[in-house]
Amino acid sequence: MTLQRINDIWVGHFEAMASSCDLLIDHADPQLASHLFELAQQEALRIEQKFSRYRKDNIIFKINNTDGHRIEVDEETANLLDFSAACYEMSEGHFDITSGLLRQVWHFDGSDLLPNPADVSALLPRIGWEKVTWQRPDLMLPLGMEIDLGGIGKEYAVDKTAEIISQYLSTGVLINYGGDLFSLGPRRSGLSWNVGIDDPDQTGDQIIVQVPFSKGGLATSGDARRYLLKDGVRYSHILDPRTGWPVLNAPRSVTVAEKTCMEAGMMATFAMMHGKDARSFLQEQGVPFWLL
Amino acid sequence: MQLEKRRSIKSMLAIATCGVLSQAPLALQAEELAWKSDITALRYAEKGRVSVSEAMMSFRREVGDDEWLSMKFSWDAITGASANGAIFNPPQSGDVQTVTSPSGSTRTFQIGGSETVNPLTQFEDTRLSAQVVNGQSITPTFKGEVVGNLSFENDYDSYGGGGSFSWDVFQRMATISGGISIDMDTVRPLNGNPPEFASISNTTRLGQGEKQTIQSMLGFSQVISRKTLTQLNYSQTRNDGYLTDPYKIITVINASGAPVDYLYEKRPTSRVRNSIFWNTAHHFTEDVAHLSYRYYWDDWGVRSHTSDLRYRMELWKGHALQAAIRYYTQMSADFYQYSLGEGAPLPAFASADYRLGRLITQTAGVKYSIPINKQIVFHLRAEQMDQSDADNQFPSLGITLVQATFSISDQADYSLSSRGPP
Numbered sequence: 001m002t003l004q005r006i007n008d009i010w011v012g013h014f015e016a017m018a019s020s021c022d023l024l025i026d027h028a029d030p031q032l033a034s035h036l037f038e039l040a041q042q043e044a045l046r047i048e049q050k051f052s053r054y055r056k057d058n059i060i061f062k063i064n065n066t067d068g069h070r071i072e073v074d075e076e077t078a079n080l081l082d083f084s085a086a087c088y089e090m091s092e093g094h095f096d097i098t099s100g101l102l103r104q105v106w107h108f109d110g111s112d113l114l115p116n117p118a119d120v121s122a123l124l125p126r127i128g129w130e131k132v133t134w135q136r137p138d139l140m141l142p143l144g145m146e147i148d149l150g151g152i153g154k155e156y157a158v159d160k161t162a163e164i165i166s167q168y169l170s171t172g173v174l175i176n177y178g179g180d181l182f183s184l185g186p187r188r189s190g191l192s193w194n195v196g197i198d199d200p201d202q203t204g205d206q207i208i209v210q211v212p213f214s215k216g217g218l219a220t221s222g223d224a225r226r227y228l229l230k231d232g233v234r235y236s237h238i239l240d241p242r243t244g245w246p247v248l249n250a251p252r253s254v255t256v257a258e259k260t261c262m263e264a265g266m267m268a269t270f271a272m273m274h275g276k277d278a279r280s281f282l283q284e285q286g287v288p289f290w291l292l
Numbered sequence: 293m294q295l296e297k298r299r300s301i302k303s304m305l306a307i308a309t310c311g312v313l314s315q316a317p318l319a320l321q322a323e324e325l326a327w328k329s330d331i332t333a334l335r336y337a338e339k340g341r342v343s344v345s346e347a348m349m350s351f352r353r354e355v356g357d358d359e360w361l362s363m364k365f366s367w368d369a370i371t372g373a374s375a376n377g378a379i380f381n382p383p384q385s386g387d388v389q390t391v392t393s394p395s396g397s398t399r400t401f402q403i404g405g406s407e408t409v410n411p412l413t414q415f416e417d418t419r420l421s422a423q424v425v426n427g428q429s430i431t432p433t434f435k436g437e438v439v440g441n442l443s444f445e446n447d448y449d450s451y452g453g454g455g456s457f458s459w460d461v462f463q464r465m466a467t468i469s470g471g472i473s474i475d476m477d478t479v480r481p482l483n484g485n486p487p488e489f490a491s492i493s494n495t496t497r498l499g500q501g502e503k504q505t506i507q508s509m510l511g512f513s514q515v516i517s518r519k520t521l522t523q524l525n526y527s528q529t530r531n532d533g534y535l536t537d538p539y540k541i542i543t544v545i546n547a548s549g550a551p552v553d554y555l556y557e558k559r560p561t562s563r564v565r566n567s568i569f570w571n572t573a574h575h576f577t578e579d580v581a582h583l584s585y586r587y588y589w590d591d592w593g594v595r596s597h598t599s600d601l602r603y604r605m606e607l608w609k610g611h612a613l614q615a616a617i618r619y620y621t622q623m624s625a626d627f628y629q630y631s632l633g634e635g636a637p638l639p640a641f642a643s644a645d646y647r648l649g650r651l652i653t654q655t656a657g658v659k660y661s662i663p664i665n666k667q668i669v670f671h672l673r674a675e676q677m678d679q680s681d682a683d684n685q686f687p688s689l690g691i692t693l694v695q696a697t698f699s700i701s702d703q704a705d706y707s708l709s710s711r712g713p714p
Contacts, residue, residue: 006388006402013400022390022400154396176400179392194383194403196549198393199633207391207549208633210379212685222394253394257683283595283623288650288683290630292394 003037009187012037016044017052017154019178023161026172026187036168040161044177047157051080051149053100060149068143070133078136080149080156087152087266088129094273095266096129098141099241100148106246108223108237112230120244127241155219155265158182162261174213175261179220182261186214200224200252200292209255209290217261221268222253222292238272249276253292256282328352332697334368342372358429365422373412375686377540377644379631382408382551389549403548409492411686413539419445433460439473450477452505466514475505477533485538488558489638492541501534522572529565542644543631552634557643559627565590578606593626594648610663616675620653621682630685650682657693671697 003012010025010033023040025033050058059077073081084097101123105115126144133140141147149156154177161175162182171185174193186192192214196207200222211218223236228246235246254271258264267287271278282289334346346368354360383389383403390400421443429435440453454473461468479485484497511525536559544553571584586598602616625648627641657675664670673695680688 007386009388011388011400019396020398022398024388024390024400174390176390176392176398178396179398181392191381194387194389194549196389196391196545198391198395199636200394201636204393204395204397206547206633206635207545208636209629210383210545210549210631212381218392220392220394224394226395255392279593279626
């Protein structure tokens with residue numbers, strides 16, 4: 001973890017959940033700032049350890065290796081499963097935590113290597129939340145199926161970190177885990193935070209829109225650098241779990257502001273799922289958004 | 293001056309005209325006057341931003357039994373500062389910047405130095421306008437009107453005309469009304485219009501901009517009971533020509549999010565605007581309540597909802613108090629963009645004009661009417677309007693408006709024809 005001071009703001013940086021994580025604290029006391037960074041990092045690493053699909057010592061691994069047997073899950077996991085089930089319902093199956101298996105055949109590396117349609121179809125019987133029996137706190141996943149909370153994990157970590165920090169400070173804190181943000185409130189000067197949206201064509205190099213952001217959650221979804229291109233058709237990494245194929249004409253980048261980071265993240269993801277109708281979907285929802 | 297404002301006034305005026313026609317017939321005045329008139333003075337000021345002074349006179353006289361002539365003249369002067377589209381509170385050199393990204397990565401760093409432009413432009417403008425209406429009852433149930441209008445200001449001219457009708461049907465229990473108007477406008481800033489997407493440092497100027505507006509309206513009003521009247525209008529407005537605002541700019545930001553340049557905006561050369569308006573008035577024993585809703589949509593992606601409730605209480609000796617509340621929400625145009633990325637390809641169109649962004653406006657007001665004598669009524673209107681940008685990119689506006697009207701034998705409400713905020 002590194003801690004530096006930029007223009008009166010304490011900026012802490014660490015790596016977690018396969019992302020760079022930044023925490024910005026506008027407070028005079030370096031000890032408090034440093035303490036809050038430790039709490040934030042602990043929380044992010046705790047969530048990563050508990051819910052990462054790459055580990056063999058956590059609840060996700062246990063769930064994915066029950067071989068069709070019932071498993072009782074803890075309170076926090078149950079809360080996330082309830083949330084995922086609700087998102088599955090409200091997106092009419094477009095958002096599905098059982099769709100991670102599709103990664104076995106789809107590799108979004110910018111190449112033109114599309115998977116064999118037969119391989120995609122072969123996975124579909126093992127995908128679909130409707131096949132799962134979820135009666136809190138008991139979960140039964142049919143044999144061969146898997147869940148993956150990667151689609152909500154970072155946003156959840158951001159909101160949980162905000163919850164912890166809000167016990168110490170009520171404003172002047174910005175949490176940014178891999179581009180998913182939550183602001184407890186504006187800076188001491190009353191100014192909002194400078195949040196830029198990356199250019200989807202040159203992500204990591206160029207900010208394309210400057211968004212003054214003072215309170216709540218903000219998240220971006222998009223297909224920058226994660227797509228396949230064949231015969232002039234761009235296949236975004238946003239897969240439709242019902243077909244196993246990418247959503248066509250999905251926007252390059254959708255940024256949404258909402259009350260919490262989880263809501264912002266889900267809204268941005270739902271918008272991507274709507275493909276070319278992303279804009280009208282967001283307009284109907286009446287949320288602030290930036291579509292690139 | 294700004295096109296958006298111009299257009300909306302014309303559209304409001306034209307709709308107001310059509311609206312008057314589809315209202316229930318007014319009770320005849322006891323004493324006929326040769327000319328009936330209204331004189332209105334208006335002044336409004338936004339906190340430290342804009343002040344407007346306005347005066348209006350209108351006259352109306354009957355020519356024979358079934359023909360009438362009305363004229364309206366107005367003058368207004370507006371001074372102050374208006375948001376030009378440049379970023380408010382641009383990040384200062386040395387400030388901290390963080391990033392959200394579709395790639396799921398982030399970075400936080402310090403911003404390098406840059407020059408910034410004041411997001412407020414000072415302006416001063418005076419407008420003179422005149423309108424003449426000639427109306428005729430062609431049959432006892434069919435009335436027609438022709439309208440001519442013109443207006444001039446420092447950098448903007450407008451000429452137009454149109455016609456409208458109202459037709460009472462079903463034993464005068466319902467009225468069908470319609471209208472069409474055409475306006476030809478010219479925008480000519482002092483030194484000519486800047487090329488679209490040119491940097492503000494570019495001194496090239498082109499000629500004037502011209503645009504044409506065709507507005508049509510169809511309305512239906514129905515007496516539901518002896519005390520209730522309902523009305524439904526649809527109107528469509530087509531704009532063609534130079535629809536860009538030559539005074540609006542958009543900020544170009546560099547890789548670290550700091551402003552590096554400012555470009556003049558660019559809008560499409562056509563726009564089709566639609567609105568559906570529903571209004572119901574109910575007369576209680578003495579009081580009157582109005583409830584209305586308007587849905588607006590256009591092919592630039594702007595959508596808006598307006599709800600309005602007003603209640604008029606009859607007090608003693610002809611005094612009356614009217615209270616009104618209005619709530620307005622707007623969705624942004626497709627090409628509304630707060631900033632452009634340096635080196636990124638230019639979009640087909642872009643504007644950072646906050647009036648094309650996401651807006652929420654709340655208005656509350658009261659109007660008090662005092663009869664001076666049989667023919668003269670004095671109205672005093674006070675209104676507070678709060679406008680906020682839902683994306684939190686521009687400071688909120690608070691407008692306090694005070695308006696005084698002398699009505700001589702006619703009670704006209706000019707609230708619809710006053711200038712909107714710049």
